[in-house]
Amino acid sequence: MRSLTELGKYSNLLYQALRSSTEFSTYRKNLFQELVKVGYDSVPIIILTGIFTGSVMTLQSAYQLESAFIPLSTIGAIVSESILIELAAVISSLVLAGKVGARVATELGTMRVTEQIDALESMGFNSVSFLVVPRVLAGIFMFPVLYIVASVCGLGGGLAAGFFSGTVPPADFLQGARMYFYPWNVVFGFVKMFVFGFIITSVSCYKGYYASGGAEGVGKSTTNATVLSCIFVLLADFILAALLL
Amino acid sequence: MIEIKNLKKSFGDLLVWEDVSFQIDDGETVAIIGRSGCGKSVLLKHINALLNPDEGEVIIDGNNIHAMDYVDQRRLRQKFGVLFQGSALFDSINTFENVAFPLRYFTKQSEEEIRKNVMQSLEYVNLEEAADKETSELSGGMRKRVGLARAIVLRPHYIMYDEPTSGLDPQTADEINELINGMANTLDITSIVVTHDMHSVLEVADKVAFLNNQTLSWFGTLEEMKRSDQQDLQDFITASEYQIKG
Amino acid sequence: MLNLSNEVKVGITVLLAFLVAVVGFRFMRDVPIFRQTVEISTTFDRGDGISRGSIVYVRGVKVGSVRSVSLTPENSVRVVMQLDGTTRVPKGSVAQLTSLGIVEGKSIVIRFSDSDEYVEFGESIEGVYVESMTEVLGSRSEEIAGDVSESLSELNTFLRQLNIAFDDETRVTVSETLESASRTTKQIASILEDKQSEIDSAIDAGSRMLSQLDTLATDSRPQIESIMAAIEENVNELETVRKELEIATSNLNEILEKINSGEGTLGKLVNDPALYENLNSLTEEMNELVKGINENPGRYLRHMSIIDLF
Incomplete structure (x- = not known):
């Protein structure tokens, strides 16, 4: 019952956001600010995540597939496919759920409990349009961009790890990676990140926007936002895989 | 003119108040008093439709604000600070941008005009020197004054104060009371003050609305209040006076 | 760090990501990023296993990749290859669609011709589809399967015809034949049963006789052996006789030859017809003489006194 109420409130918030998404002049400035915070500021952590994901994948695949009968290019194929389809999107999203989701929930939660949202409303602002829309849009728009960063860094990290550890020569790695490179995988990755970006920002906005109970309440909202974002990202990952693969 | 008619509000099973009706005429300053948690701030939020009532209506200059669509509601809210x-x-x-905030979004003023208006508002609250300070550097009293400057920058018809003197030292509280009076007189603003500070009420109010026992238990002018024989009201005033006298 | 506006930061991020995406995409699709490329096409009867991104080799060296695979209106498969700008393909070269290993995917191998002219951008070369081992096996098994099913259908038809041929009448005949055969067999069996004892005694007698013979043979062994030895001796003697006879025969032959060829007295005698004539007339005359003597012995006896002779 409680979760149904929550779903209803969440849907209502999204409906308001959708309805007020036409008021571009209200959130234009915030949108760019959010694009920077979600995208530009997340690039370093995503680069780091990507490189480590790729290199760990390569080393572990090389360790697991240590057999004379398996060509080394297989490792490249496994690493590149895993990164493009799954890891670049999901690991990045889990990291971003912590970084972006927590920030959004805290920002909005603080604004809620210090009456800044009320202040906006009482000035005549559409607070949803002003606060929620730019954040969700930034998520939808920037997550696919971050997917590019994560993928490239992941493949580069995998290639480099294979080379420096001496397990997989770059030529073999690339051969395998190219042999199983299907554009659909990339499209799928983009779709995933688009959905994940929406989930993380909208869930965090919802949790922050309806925060209550002072500093403690904001903390609770932030925790809930991060946990729920992760859960829904994993759930959406499963549903997308079932639908699109 | 604001007419409040038969307002009722409850959160879930918890009744906040019901059968609340009174009228605020232009140029008046009305104080809404009552004990903590009696729903004074909730009533304030009904006046500019931040909250919707279960029953009743709030009519502002002839328009029922709760019956309007969201766009018109927001336009009407701009009459309120x-x-x-x-x-x-x-x-x-920062401080300057806080005050300039409504101007930037709701007017097409040039940067120069904005600067002029912001500095004028800050001048009303005697805070010109704090314009470039970050909000985190401001003291409680200064924050109130910046908030007030922001509330009046669009030259509203009505201004609502939610506990303007709470958490301030008596001297600063007096300064704020003076500002409230100043606003009412110089800018010809109708004011609604939610407070439990009787000292502030005596300083600024023309009329008083007393929320008690989940309803509006008393409404009248300041003079009538002093002569009222309602026990609850007298108890409330007395308790406050003890507080004031220490 | 420069103090950039948010718009600029967003712009930089998006632009860089877009560039990286395009370059990375081309890199992964193995489209040379900065070099120029040459596109040539070829057609195969079939395009199993080939797809966008498949590698194109020349003498084992990778020179490019497949850009697109499509079906032509003529029901063949058109494959467009993108090769490094530095690769020049002579006219008349042949593209083979082949697999390099059992597990590897399909790829295209271009076999260069000796021509001095080169294929231009967008032109086409001949394509040959080379079946892989597994495919050969596959197609063979298909053939076999075809044969089997053909045979089965033939068998089916035969059975059906047989069924038709076996109308009720025939069936009755066949069953009657079988019945009489079974009857005969039974009779034979009963006869055999009746004569069982006789057969047994006959077999007994036979076996007894054989054993007696055997004993006889064992008892007379030395005699038989001496007889055999005597026979052997005789045979040897016979052999000597035969040899002498042979010699005699050859001598005789010699003589006869000589006679034949008119050598010696007898030869002349035999070979001279005049002599024969003379002898003949002489014989006649002698006959007449004998006759005359018989009729009138005195006439001749006066002149001769045969008795005196003795």
């Missing part, structure tokens, strides 16, 4: 309890300053921008 609100000073929140915690000032509700936007902490991501």
Whole structure:
């Protein structure tokens, strides 16, 4: 019952956001600010995540597939496919759920409990349009961009790890990676990140926007936002895989 | 003119108040008093439709604000300036920008005009020197004054104060009371003050609305209040006076 | 760090990501990023296993990749290859669609011709589809399967015809034949049963006789052996006789030859017809003489006194 109420409130918030998404002049400035915070500021952590994901994948695949009968290019194929389809999107999203989701929930939660949202409303602002829309849009728009960063860094990290550890020569790695490179995988990755970006920002906005109970309440909202974002990202990952693969 | 008719509000099973009706005429300053948690701030939020009532209506200059669509509601809200309890300053921008905030979004003023209007508002609250300070550097009293400057920058018809003097030292509280009076007189603003500070009520109010026992238990002018024989009201005033006298 | 506006930061991020995406995409699709490329096409009867991104080799060296695979209106498969700008393909070269290993995917191998002219951008070369081992096996098994099913259908038809041929009448005949055969067999069996004892005694007698013979043979062994030895001796003697006879025969032959060829007295005698004539007339005359003597012995006896002779 409680979760149904929550779903209803969440849907209502999204409906308001959708309805007020036409008021571009209200959130234009915030949108760019959010694009920077979600995208530009997340690039370093995503680069780091990507490189480590790729290199760990390569080393572990090389360790697991240590057999004379398996060509080394297989490792490249496994690493590149895993990164493009799954890891670049999901690991990045889990990291971003912590970084972006927590920030959004805290920002909005603080604004809620210090009456800044009320202040906006009482000035005549559409607070949803002003606060929620730019954040969700930034998520939808920037997550696919971050997917590019994560993928490239992941493949580069995998290639480099294979080379420096001496397990997989770059030529073999690339051969395998190219042999199983299907554009659909990339499209799928983009779709995933688009959905994940929406989930993380909208869930965090919802949790922050309806925060209550002072500093403690904001903390609770932030925790809930991060946990729920992760859960829904994993759930959406499963549903997308079932639908699109 | 604001007419409040038969307002009722409850959160879930919890009744806040019901059968609340009174009228605020232009140029008046009305104080809404009552014990903590009696729903004074909730009533304030009904006046500019931040909250919707279960029953009844609020009519502002002939328009039922709760029956309007969201766009018109927001336009009507711009007739109100609100000073929140915690000032509700936007902490991501500095003092000047806080005051300039409504101007930037709701007017097409040039940067120069904005500067002029902002400095004028800050002058009303005697804070010109704090224009470039970050909001985190401001003291409680200064925050209230910046909040007030922001509330009046669009030259509203009505201004609502939510606990304007709470958490301030008596001297600063007096300064705020003076400002409230100043606003009412110089800018010809109708004011609604939510407070439990009887000292403030005696300083600024023309009329008093007393919320008690989940309803509006008393409404009248300041003079009538002093002569009222309602026990609850007298108890409330007396308790406050003890507080004031220490 | 420069103090950039948010718009600029967003712009930089998006632009860089877009560039990286395009370059990375081309890199992964193995489209040379900065070099120029040459596109040539070829057609195969079939395009199993080939797809966008498949590698194109020349003498084992990778020179490019497949850009697109499509079906032509003529029901063949058109494959467009993108080769490094530095690769020049002579006219008349042949593209083979082949697999390099059992597990590897399909790829295209271009076999260069000796021509001095080169294929231009967008032109086409001949394509040959080379079946892989597994495919050969596959197609063979298909053939076999075809044969089997053909045979089965033939068998089916035969059975059906047989069924038709076996109308009720025939069936009755066949069953009657079988019945009489079974009857005969039974009779034979009963006869055999009746004569069982006789057969047994006959077999007994036979076996007894054989054993007696055997004993006899064992008892007379030395005699038989001496007889055999005597026979052997005789045979040897016979052999000597035969040899002498042979010699005699050859001598005789010699003589006869000589006679034949008119050598010696007898030869002349035999070979001279005049002599024969003389002898003949002489014989006649002698006959007449004998006759005359018989009729009138005195006439001749006066002149001769045969008795005196003795």
